Amino acid sequence: MKPAPFDYCAPESLDEALSRLGNSPGAKLLAGGQSLIPMLNFRLLSTDLLIDLTKISELRGIQPHGRSVRIGALTTHQDVETSPLIRERFPLIGEAMRHVAHLAIRNRGTVGGSLVHADPSAEWPLLAVLLNARLQVAGLGGQRLIEAQEFLVGALTSSLSDDEILVRIDFPALPRHTAWAFDEVALRAGDFALCAAAVTLSTGGSFLTGGPRITDARIALAGVADTAIRAPAAERMIRGQRYLTLELVDQAAVCARDAISPNADLHASADYRRHLCHVLVKRLLGEAARSSAAFAPSSAPVVEGK
Amino acid sequence: MPFKKRIRVTVNGVRHERSVEPRLLLSDFLRHGLNLTGTHVGCEHGICGACTVLVDGRSVRACLTLAVQADNAGIRTIEGHGNAQSMSALQKTFKRCHGLQCGFCTPGFLATIEDMLNKYPLESEGRIRELLSGNLCRCTGYQNIVDAVLMARDERAQAEPVNRQVEKE
Ligand SMILES: Cc1cc2nc3c(=O)[nH]c(=O)nc-3n(C[C@H](O)[C@H](O)[C@H](O)COP(=O)(O)OP(=O)(O)OC[C@H]3O[C@@H](n4cnc5c(N)ncnc54)[C@H](O)[C@@H]3O)c2cc1C
Ligand code: FES
Ligand code: FES
Numbered sequence: 185m186k187p188a189p190f191d192y193c194a195p196e197s198l199d200e201a202l203s204r205l206g207n208s209p210g211a212k213l214l215a216g217g218q219s220l221i222p223m224l225n226f227r228l229l230s231t232d233l234l235i236d237l238t239k240i241s242e243l244r245g246i247q248p249h250g251r252s253v254r255i256g257a258l259t260t261h262q263d264v265e266t267s268p269l270i271r272e273r274f275p276l277i278g279e280a281m282r283h284v285a286h287l288a289i290r291n292r293g294t295v296g297g298s299l300v301h302a303d304p305s306a307e308w309p310l311l312a313v314l315l316n317a318r319l320q321v322a323g324l325g326g327q328r329l330i331e332a333q334e335f336l337v338g339a340l341t342s343s344l345s346d347d348e349i350l351v352r353i354d355f356p357a358l359p360r361h362t363a364w365a366f367d368e369v370a371l372r373a374g375d376f377a378l379c380a381a382a383v384t385l386s387t388g389g390s391f392l393t394g395g396p397r398i399t400d401a402r403i404a405l406a407g408v409a410d411t412a413i414r415a416p417a418a419e420r421m422i423r424g425q426r427y428l429t430l431e432l433v434d435q436a437a438v439c440a441r442d443a444i445s446p447n448a449d450l451h452a453s454a455d456y457r458r459h460l461c462h463v464l465v466k467r468l469l470g471e472a473a474r475s476s477a478a479f480a481p482s483s484a485p486v487v488e489g490k
Numbered sequence: 491m492p493f494k495k496r497i498r499v500t501v502n503g504v505r506h507e508r509s510v511e512p513r514l515l516l517s518d519f520l521r522h523g524l525n526l527t528g529t530h531v532g533c534e535h536g537i538c539g540a541c542t543v544l545v546d547g548r549s550v551r552a553c554l555t556l557a558v559q560a561d562n563a564g565i566r567t568i569e570g571h572g573n574a575q576s577m578s579a580l581q582k583t584f585k586r587c588h589g590l591q592c593g594f595c596t597p598g599f600l601a602t603i604e605d606m607l608n609k610y611p612l613e614s615e616g617r618i619r620e621l622l623s624g625n626l627c628r629c630t631g632y633q634n635i636v637d638a639v640l641m642a643r644d645e646r647a648q649a650e651p652v653n654r655q656v657e658k659e
Contacts, residue, residue, distance in 0.1 A: 185534065190512055191493040192493065221515075221553075225534045262548075266609075291548040291605075292554070372623050
């Protein structure tokens with residue numbers, strides 16, 4: 185099908201885009217178009233005016249800021265996947281990009297578009313929630329910063345208001361000694377995940393404080409709720425531990441699984457999604473623990489293989 | 491029509507200037523505006539890959555791109571690859587490996603593969619299959635397409651031994 189008619193403009197500055205948006209109640213913002221254009225094609229949406237943000241260069245790019253990283257909302261998935269800065273500071277984000285749709289869609293789709301679209305199975309909301317990202321949003325009245333968990337309100341719903349534009353996303357630095365793992369299960373490579381999960385484990389402490397411990401543990405899930413979520417109860421079971429045993433990892437994964445109540449759809453039942461959550465969390469905690477010698481005292485079996 | 495915009499595009503080396511409605515998809519602009527019907531349309535929501543073309547060297551879905559967004563861009567469609575008399579290197583590997591049957595999916599595959607070959611070392615068959623997963627083929631069962639990519643990769647590696655962006659892993 186084809187979209188219903190609309191007018192189009194491509195402002196070159198954020199201020200111009202904000203004033204066009206403020207003056208045109210029926211307008212929609214266009215970024216990569218990889219979620220919006222399918223909806224226009226199928227007439228699930230229509231609009232009077234499409235404001236194309238892709239000519240605004242100030243909204244694009246990946247910059248270091250102290251030890252954290254700022255990603256412009258209009259940066260494409262592909263630019264993130266190949267960024268040396270991301271590879272160095274957030275290899276976890278680079279790894280996750282390989283799972284976002286297909287190359288031709290990654291070439292156009294943007295970080296900001298994905299977060300505003302807020303698909304419950306998408307990778308960017310998962311990463312934002314895991315990494316405690318902050319989203320910088322601009323309106324005619326000024327700018328504000330929103331925590332990822334507050335930004336993501338529900339399925340296909342963000343807390344952005346109609347006259348605001350997402351400008352950039354800040355990813356605060358992880359503690360220095362942090363291990364991570366990411367994986368998802370999808371029907372085919374590039375499909376939206378039935379369940380996606382990511383974990384980070386940070387260690388700190390010295391012999392003075394009784395030896396190294398897991399000072400921070402984070403577990404995030406997508407595809408199993410209205411939006412990407414953390415598994416706080418499971419995280420608490422890991423935090424403060426000296427090392428992980430098979431038993432503890434399994435208990436944490438069970439705890440993460442029992443805290444969710446996923447929807448069933450054409451692709452997977454609720455039970456199957458719960459099962460995937462258990463399997464993924466268990467596997468990823470093991471992977472992260474193994475990749476960091478600090479968690480794996482030679483005497484303790486850390487976790488079985490995949 | 492109410493809103494028309496003037497665009498300039500270079501398609502397969504030829505410059506065109508047209509007035510288009512903003513809602514016109516790049517796939518329809520190529521097929522109906524320029525009569526380049528080698529770009530195929532399957533699903534119009536990004537799933538099948540049949541409409542994939544190269545815009546400024548990057549593979550994109552022509553069905554998820556507006557013609558107005560291609561203003562000032564350089565586009566390469568299947569018609570720019572070669573023809574029956576003089577085929578591109580990639581077309582020849584498809585022919586040798588029997589990488590097509592009905593040919594409906596082939597223009598999209600060639601655009602995707604061109605971009606893959608430029609961007610990634612394609613170290614394994616698994617990685618090639620992962621990167622081809624955005625293009626659907628109802629005929630070949632994919633094996634011969636994968637073989638064609640392997641052959642094209644090896645031919646290019648011989649032609650330009652170093653100079654490759656090295657992928658992590
Ligand atoms: C076949 C297919 C498979 C896909 N698979 C995946 C997948 O596996 N994982 C995944 O994560 N995604 C997937 N996607 C979606 C893809 O990642 C999109 O790129 C992304 O969801 C939307 O980004 P966009 O830049 O294309 O946004 P657009 O489609 O342009 O916009 C999406 C929405 O966000 C709004 N918006 C965009 N940018 C801004 C901004 N800066 N400020 C305010 N509002 C804004 C728009 O108004 C619109 O409502 C897939 C898409 C397709 C077609
Ligand atoms: S027609 Fe564009 S992806 Fe199917
Ligand atoms: S050759 Fe017929 S669809 Fe691929």
